Amino acid sequence: MTPSLTSHHPDLSKSFARMPADYPRRVLLAVCGLSPQIVTETLYALAADEHAPFIPTEVHLITTAEGARRAELSLLSDDLGWFHKLCADYRLPGIKFNRHHIHVMRNAEERAMDDIRTRQDNHDAANFITDQVRHFSADPDCALHVSIAGGRKTMGFYLGYALSLYGRAQDRLSHVLVSDPFESSWDFFYPTPYSRVLQTKDGKLADTAMAQVTLAEIPFVSLRHGLPVALLAGHASFNDTVMAARAALAPPQLIIDLPGKRILAGNKTVELPPAELALLAVFARRVQQGAPALAAPAKDVPDADWAKLYLREYRAINGSMAADIDATTKALRDGMDGDYFSQRKSKLDRRLKNALGAAAEAYRIKDGGTRPRRYSLTLSPDAVRFVTNVAFKKEIK
Incomplete structure (x- = not known):
């Protein structure tokens, strides 16, 4: 046999x-x-x-x-x-x-x-x-x-x-x-x-x-x-x-180039649309300032202060004369509501995840995990920087 x-x-x-x-x-x-x-x-x-x-x-x-x-x-x-x-x-x-x-x-x-x-x-x-x-x-x-x-x-x-x-x-x-x-x-x-x-x-x-x-x-x-x-x-x-695996294991460092519409996260360059980049910039700015976590605008209730924070970063990205500024300013003329905030945040999360994999977790805007929800980036102030195009190019060399 x-x-x-x-x-x-x-x-x-x-x-x-x-x-x-x-x-x-x-x-x-x-x-x-x-x-x-x-x-x-x-x-x-x-x-x-x-x-x-x-x-x-x-x-x-x-x-x-x-x-x-x-x-x-x-x-x-x-x-x-x-x-x-x-x-x-x-x-x-x-x-x-x-x-x-x-x-x-x-x-x-x-x-x-x-x-x-x-x-x-x-x-x-x-x-x-x-x-x-x-x-x-x-x-x-x-x-x-x-x-x-x-x-x-x-x-x-x-x-x-x-x-x-x-x-x-x-x-x-x-x-x-x-x-x-x-x-x-x-x-x-x-x-x-x-x-x-x-x-x-x-x-x-x-x-x-x-x-x-x-x-x-x-x-x-x-x-x-x-x-x-x-x-x-x-x-x-x-x-x-x-390099992607190294980025996932490296200490988080976020460098934001607003005019260049991009960030450097974990040594990887990520291109971001102005709408999502502006939201990330709002929270990155608060990290640098040592400001506390921020409540999101309420659903169906336009918030003028939130629109002001967001549009300031949006203009820094697109310039005050860009056509997109008029359209975005018009959409937020009465303020930013919860739906607008949630849509921008969801799209930002997806783009970071697709580009960075598990390393994206360090750069996500988080809600604190308890109610009432208060949002923030959980990076340290020394891990966040805003730079110009020229400075950004030096960082990625």
Whole structure:
């Protein structure tokens, strides 16, 4: 009878009931250079884990142009086909892995990369790997297992770092360990359930049935919560993603450029429409002045004092002669009511969240959490500055 990796473990049903093995889509994502056996070694180790066996529904490999050729010939060809042999030997069902699942790294000009040797190569590889992880982690029904055991050290580093940036609770990171004398042997792909003798790199003979392959899981800190929505939803470079994560962890600093219609929040420039920027400026000004929290205007009751505060900042943004000033002044001629305030605040919150992710929380206008609601920015006075266009440009260099 053909052996099964999971048949050795009587607690299989309990293991499969645990996260992340119960996700409908389970992806093994690995990097490799010229040693494609990392795929079969890791796949074997995942399925053989007696505590939490994880059988992927699909396998994806990130590699170089030459690495792709070797992977296709050694893992998928009719002559060798070690991936198919592994699945047959251990009855691993329905794992999708074909030549379209082998992703050759591409540079900025969309040319296939042969290696990572230059600074530009490193930059392009980081972007490509980050985009792959972002793509898979965008699927809420997918549990992603990332292996950093193969390829150049830079490839493994970028893959692990990308998972730290985008990874979720159901995702895992690991390195596979192979016992001597099978490690680095070109002819070894996994421990076989039958005797198979090969010659090791030092010229000795060894039986692959005696090999031991284990998985070393690597804990990682997920920074996903700190990324802006725009970076989670679309393509972003490795550097942009890292900068966004840094911004989420950095002490809040708010620099406001009214004429430039922009702010610098957590080292990220955010363009804001005058209507939302003016409201933020009202509360930033109060932080600088040490003024107390402010009650919002009442619903359907125009407040002249609130309109005066708001229009002062609005004019500083648009200039007193702008056409928008007349329209806004007319809309607030009787004062600002609660609906106008709420609309501006809601739009400001959305724009900050989309641009800054979790870091936006430090720059939101908050209501104090108790009634009566009193609104303020919870920044310290030394964390808020108003600057001109020229000064702003110096800040972002």
